[in-house]
Amino acid sequence: MxxxxxxxxxxxxxxxxxxxxxxxxxxxxxxxxxxxxxxxxxxxxxxxxxxxxxxxxxxxxxxxxxxxxxxxxxxxxxxxxLYPGTAQGEARAWQWSLWAVTEVDKTIIDWALHSSVLPEAERDAKRARAARLELERPLAVLDGALKDEPWLVEGRFTVADLNAAAVMYRALWMDLDDKPNARDWLHRCWDRPAARHARALRE
Ligand SMILES: N[C@@H](CCC(=O)N[C@@H](CS)C(=O)NCC(=O)O)C(=O)O
Known part of the structure; x- marks a missing residue:
């Protein structure tokens, strides 16, 4: 054991x-x-x-x-x-995980801090707007990847979805109506019982 x-x-x-x-x-x-x-x-x-x-x-x-x-x-x-079954699928899981931490992580936290998390007096609206703008390109990439697919890799929920959606936690409160594939996928991921459990621990 x-x-x-x-x-x-x-x-x-x-x-x-x-x-x-x-x-x-x-x-x-x-x-x-x-x-x-x-x-x-x-x-x-x-x-x-x-x-x-x-x-x-x-x-x-x-x-x-x-x-x-x-x-x-x-x-x-x-x-x-939960782990992709092919070398290509594995590489995609690495791709999405690295994408999440390099293209999204810091910027989405900055957006969240300055749009809602910090006390109002400490928020910088300019910084929130700049962060949201910077997220536009990665969000468009994600939305495009999910155009005809419910999940990122191999047609089922895998660690690629988990890692990317986990980094995007703050986007649950972002208006993503112009990125409906990304929006629906994010909610699909966080609606899983395991995700709800983790979220309950967090909140
Ligand atoms: N790239 C790291 C980042 C980890 C990270 O920044 N964790 C924060 C908490 S959310 C932390 O430990 N911060 C402590 C510090 O910066 O001293 C990961 O994804 O695990």
Whole structure:
């Protein structure tokens, strides 16, 4: 019996790992590491992830950080059909995961912070508008990829969808009416029972 530990807190990017864990239905321990009290920078946690960021996992002694890599690893090892079945499908899952963290992650958080999350006095409407504008191209790419397909890879829900939709969590509150394929896909992903569970932990 392997032992799996997740380090982090649901209100952070750890929610991406918690969603995957819920999809897998495996038992795991959650070690609460929060950035609010600086727990992520304490020596005990820096020994797990020297970068001091959450999430990280320990799978029976194999320690891994980076939310996208964690989910790709977990899906490949434990996920069955959650992991694409061909080399091309696998490469697409990497593509969408890297797309999500390089093209979307920071910008969508910036958009969320300055359009709704920060106290009103700290919001910068210009920054929110700039972030939304920057998201236009990646969102159009996503919308186009989903034009004739309900899922990103191999015609079924896989880690590619999970990773991309998890990074796009904040877009659940974005007006995507001009990107209906992306909008419907995002809600399809987050409507899954495992996603709802992770979201309930987060919210
Ligand atoms: N690329 C990393 C980013 C992780 C990340 O930035 N996590 C935030 C919490 S949401 C964190 O730990 N921040 C602490 C810090 O920057 O000191 C991933 O996807 O896992």
């Amino acid at each position: 392997t032992s799996l530990t997740v380090y982090g807190a649901p209100r952070t990017r750890t929610v991406r790992t918690l969603w995957m864990m819920a999809e897998l239905g495996l038992p795991y321990d959650l070690v609460p590491i929060t950035t609010l009290d600086g727990g992520n920078l304490k020596p005990d946690y820096l020994a797990v992830n020297p970068g001091g960021k959450v999430p990280a996992i320990d799978d029976d002694g194999f320690v891994l950080s980076e939310s996208m890599a964690i989910n790709l690893y977990l899906a490949k090892k434990y996920g069955g059909a």
